[in-house]
Amino acid sequence: MITQPQVTPTPDPDEERRRIQTERLLAYRDDGPLVAALKGRLGRGLPPVPTVLVALIAIIALAVTGSLKDGPILLVPALVLVLLVVPSAPRDHLGRLDWLTPPLLRGTEFLTIILLGLAAGTPKWLLFVLLYVVGYHTYDTVYRTRQSIWPPAWIFLAGLGWEVRLLILGVGAALGQLTLVTAILTVYLLLLFSIESVVSWVRLDKASAQANADHEQDLEQSPEDAAEQVTGDAEHV
Numbered sequence: 001m002i003t004q005p006q007v008t009p010t011p012d013p014d015e016e017r018r019r020i021q022t023e024r025l026l027a028y029r030d031d032g033p034l035v036a037a038l039k040g041r042l043g044r045g046l047p048p049v050p051t052v053l054v055a056l057i058a059i060i061a062l063a064v065t066g067s068l069k070d071g072p073i074l075l076v077p078a079l080v081l082v083l084l085v086v087p088s089a090p091r092d093h094l095g096r097l098d099w100l101t102p103p104l105l106r107g108t109e110f111l112t113i114i115l116l117g118l119a120a121g122t123p124k125w126l127l128f129v130l131l132y133v134v135g136y137h138t139y140d141t142v143y144r145t146r147q148s149i150w151p152p153a154w155i156f157l158a159g160l161g162w163e164v165r166l167l168i169l170g171v172g173a174a175l176g177q178l179t180l181v182t183a184i185l186t187v188y189l190l191l192l193f194s195i196e197s198v199v200s201w202v203r204l205d206k207a208s209a210q211a212n213a214d215h216e217q218d219l220e221q222s223p224e225d226a227a228e229q230v231t232g233d234a235e236h237v
Contacts, residue, residue, distance in 0.1 A: 032161015
């Protein structure tokens, strides 16, 4: 009985492009453990751009009306953003304007942090450092994916994601302990993101250097050595 060789199907270029685009946009969202736990239970999900815009408008309205004062009200902006935007995570983010989701979401996250910090009297330099750390993580993620180097999945969970970070800050602000909570969160994220980034890039440089060394060795090999190596490999087979 003659068996036909199995042919591996070639992936459709359009499907592969859409898959990579979805993975990139989801990575840029920086969803954390809460989204990971609920994503499979949210069905098809809400459209991402409208939900982020609605949350942004609601948060701005709270700030403009002077509602953000000391007390439990400071937890409301984080809750608004989480309740509206988390259900949008299951979407494939392939809509015409869905590429706006990551910058809108990151901007809303930063705005919420600033508003909470100003309302709770948190030192501005501390808020700046926290924003810088999260911004660096975002830049590092974007740069890696542009090089087709995907950050490990655990870094998004360990980094808590935008949703858990905001809930932690919101609870800290509501309890009147935002400065302490911000300091702890900033130090934790700074160590996590910086160490993981440095280790990953060092490993990549070593791998690239080894690949280049192997390539140069192949180029320097004489034709006689190459023929002898091929003959030896054939004899072993």
